[in-house]
Amino acid sequence: MKITNLKNLKNEGTENLPSKERRCFLQLGLSITGVFLGGTILSLTSAHNATGALSGGKILTTKSPYSPHYTMVIREKHCIGCEKCMEACRSTNKVPDDGFRTTVLERSVPVAPDHRERVFMPILCNHCNNAPCVRVCPTRATYKDTVNGIVQMNTDKCIGCKTCMTACPYNARYFDEAIRAVDKCNFCYNSKLKESNGKTTACASACPANVRVFGDLTDPTSHAYKLIHTSGKVFWVLRPELDTLPNVFYVES
Amino acid sequence: MMTIEQNFDSKPSLLGTSELLFTGLTLLSIIGLSFGLHSLLVGHHHTFGTTREVPWGILITPYVFFACLSTGLCIISSLGQVFRIEIFQPIIPRTVFLSLATMATGLMCITLELENPWRVGLNALSSPHPASNIWWKTTIYSLFLIFMLFNFLALLVKNEKMARFFAIIAFITVTMGNLNMKSDMALLGERGFWNENYMPLYFLSLSTLCGCAAVILFTWAAKLLKGKPMNRAEELAIQSTGRLFMVLLLAIAYFTGIKVMGGFFPEFTKNPEAMYNLVQGNFFLNFWIGEVGLAVVLPLILIGVAGVQNRTTMAIASISCLVGSFVLFYDLVIVGQLIPHYYQYNVVDLPQYYPYSPSLHEIMITTGAIFFFLAAFIFGEIVLKKMKIKS
Numbered sequence: 001m002k003i004t005n006l007k008n009l010k011n012e013g014t015e016n017l018p019s020k021e022r023r024c025f026l027q028l029g030l031s032i033t034g035v036f037l038g039g040t041i042l043s044l045t046s047a048h049n050a051t052g053a054l055s056g057g058k059i060l061t062t063k064s065p066y067s068p069h070y071t072m073v074i075r076e077k078h079c080i081g082c083e084k085c086m087e088a089c090r091s092t093n094k095v096p097d098d099g100f101r102t103t104v105l106e107r108s109v110p111v112a113p114d115h116r117e118r119v120f121m122p123i124l125c126n127h128c129n130n131a132p133c134v135r136v137c138p139t140r141a142t143y144k145d146t147v148n149g150i151v152q153m154n155t156d157k158c159i160g161c162k163t164c165m166t167a168c169p170y171n172a173r174y175f176d177e178a179i180r181a182v183d184k185c186n187f188c189y190n191s192k193l194k195e196s197n198g199k200t201t202a203c204a205s206a207c208p209a210n211v212r213v214f215g216d217l218t219d220p221t222s223h224a225y226k227l228i229h230t231s232g233k234v235f236w237v238l239r240p241e242l243d244t245l246p247n248v249f250y251v252e253s
Numbered sequence: 254m255m256t257i258e259q260n261f262d263s264k265p266s267l268l269g270t271s272e273l274l275f276t277g278l279t280l281l282s283i284i285g286l287s288f289g290l291h292s293l294l295v296g297h298h299h300t301f302g303t304t305r306e307v308p309w310g311i312l313i314t315p316y317v318f319f320a321c322l323s324t325g326l327c328i329i330s331s332l333g334q335v336f337r338i339e340i341f342q343p344i345i346p347r348t349v350f351l352s353l354a355t356m357a358t359g360l361m362c363i364t365l366e367l368e369n370p371w372r373v374g375l376n377a378l379s380s381p382h383p384a385s386n387i388w389w390k391t392t393i394y395s396l397f398l399i400f401m402l403f404n405f406l407a408l409l410v411k412n413e414k415m416a417r418f419f420a421i422i423a424f425i426t427v428t429m430g431n432l433n434m435k436s437d438m439a440l441l442g443e444r445g446f447w448n449e450n451y452m453p454l455y456f457l458s459l460s461t462l463c464g465c466a467a468v469i470l471f472t473w474a475a476k477l478l479k480g481k482p483m484n485r486a487e488e489l490a491i492q493s494t495g496r497l498f499m500v501l502l503l504a505i506a507y508f509t510g511i512k513v514m515g516g517f518f519p520e521f522t523k524n525p526e527a528m529y530n531l532v533q534g535n536f537f538l539n540f541w542i543g544e545v546g547l548a549v550v551l552p553l554i555l556i557g558v559a560g561v562q563n564r565t566t567m568a569i570a571s572i573s574c575l576v577g578s579f580v581l582f583y584d585l586v587i588v589g590q591l592i593p594h595y596y597q598y599n600v601v602d603l604p605q606y607y608p609y610s611p612s613l614h615e616i617m618i619t620t621g622a623i624f625f626f627l628a629a630f631i632f633g634e635i636v637l638k639k640m641k642i643k644s
């Protein structure tokens with residue numbers, strides 16, 4: 001489905017939405033013109049005027065508390081499901097065989113009454129600004145980096161209670177037996193970011209279709225910044241109804 | 254408030270049986286708990302049924318169950334100790350000890366549930382996180398254990414003033430813990446845990462209900478063990494506890510009704526998928542037999558028919574309620590986690606529910622913990638008798 005076709009979609013109204021999202025949506029006092037991709041992700045205004053989606057839009061209206069403010073923009077429709085990102089992540093970050101920091105989900109999206117479309121949806125830690133995993137950790141083994149906004153692990157402090165794994169709504173965490181601690185995506189902070197001065201991550205550089213665009217939300221020259229600050233472009237975050245304020249954004253193209 | 258046996262019962266007692274029972278239960282407990290040590294050594298990955306998607310397994314159940322039971326027992330002991338209601342005073346020493354033993358059992362379960370329990374002491378103190386309900390929970394319950402221990406020791410040395418002092422602070426502490434329990438679960442609402450508004454009152458009623466059941470059951474068992482009938486004061490105390498039990502059963506029946514509504518009508522709940530799974534889905538046997546039948550209906554019928562005077566019926570009603578409540582806590586911990594994270598996203602091959610079933614190790618540790626508590630109960634009876642505390 002092309003983004004421009006959104007305008008032509010029949011307005012399904014809020015009654016067809018899952019109740020949680022409907023509540024959240026109504027609380028925000030917004031109006032709906034179309035239900036975007038399978039009834040779970042919303043377009044808030046007509047495609048022509050769209051600038052943001054639910055809580056994903058919030059951070060753009062205020063000054064960023066981080067500098068650099070790392071983000072990843074996923075150009076979802078370009079993903080071919082080759083899983084090269086997963087391999088690159090695994091080898092770069094010594095991810096154990098039974099864990100993953102990123103994966104690619106395949107969705108079957110209803111686009112017409114008798115037609116479904118296959119879409120690949122890469123997922124990774126959203127480095128939420130309002131991160132449930134950070135909030136629940138009893139020993140601060142999980143913490144939000146006050147400089148760059150990355151949700152980091154201090155594995156020495158992890159008692160292995162797995163509350164963070166239970167609380168993360170995105171299935172972004174795993175327990176690494178080798179280090180006896182929970183681990184997760186850290187935007188390749190230890191393996192790449194520190195040295196390459198914040199330029200890229202393993203999954204982003206391995207992607208043959210440039211699906212993953214890593215960047216800095218405070219840098220207007222960053223490709224990621226431009227992707228979500230283009231007028232008329234719809235972007236969204238996953239599970240917006242939970243108000244976790246993710247820093248991973250999804251765009252159509 | 255408590256009375257000292259002036260002439261220690263010289264009739265032949267079954268104390269020998271108590272010691273034998275204590276030894277047997279301790280051995281069983283050691284067998285069960287040794288599975289916990291094995292898991293610590295080799296890592297839970299090899300021994301537990303938990304997964305990345307369902308990180309909390311059955312061991313959270315005895316933790317929450319015993320912690321709530323301890324809370325309830327503390328509340329009942331407080332009726333006599335803190336609020337000085339005379340009728341509840343004869344059962345204070347046993348109730349205080351049971352509260353202490355249940356909390357110790359609960360904390361032991363959570364310790365064996367952690368992958369790195371040895372890091373807790375240092376990191377919880379050197380790197381505390383007051384925004385974390387889990388941090389509060391561990392801190393509050395650890396403090397409670399200490400206060401309750403002093404409460405019991407003061408009872409043993411017959412220092413009533415000191416006992417009451419510790420009873421008051423233990424009561425305040427554990428009430429905070431109970432309220433915190435709601436926030437704990439609410440925060441995990443992101444995963445479809447129960448974050449309904451009725452939770453604080455629900456937990457408090459449930460805790461007190463379990464406390465009543467335990468007082469009735471273990472007073473009955475203690476008398477059976479000693480081969481002595483209850484004296485009149487104890488009988489009256491147990492009957493009053495039975496009446497409170499009855500009222501709380503009705504309260505829990507009301508909350509169970511709310512769950513039923515949520516299970517059948519999504520508009521009554523914030524977690525329709527989880528509630529459906531509980532009431533009509535894979536957990537429906539747990540729900541209808543455990544949470545409805547054993548926890549509420551059977552005890553209500555038994556007490557309704559036989560009245561609070563029939564001690565054996567009351568004991569059966571209490572066992573039924575405790576078993577049903579254990580199932581309830583299991584459901585509470587597990588069901589919410591089984592809803593897949595991306596269930597709203599039409600993901601191909603996503604199961605309707607994540608799978609989880611307890612492993613042998615988890616079951617053995619849970620069983621070991623229950624034996625540990627039973628052994629502790631017998632130990633408490635031996636101590637109370639040796640110290641000539643009338644109970």
Ligand code: SF4
Nearest residue numbers: 125126127128133168
């Ligand atoms: S996606 Fe999960 S692990 Fe990552 S910051 Fe958000 S809650 Fe934490």
Ligand code: SF4
Nearest residue numbers: 137158159161162164
């Ligand atoms: S498992 Fe580790 S990182 Fe996660 S909440 Fe517990 S202590 Fe924190």
Ligand code: SF4
Nearest residue numbers: 089102185187188203
């Ligand atoms: S940013 Fe790095 S750690 Fe995170 S998913 Fe990509 S490769 Fe893995």
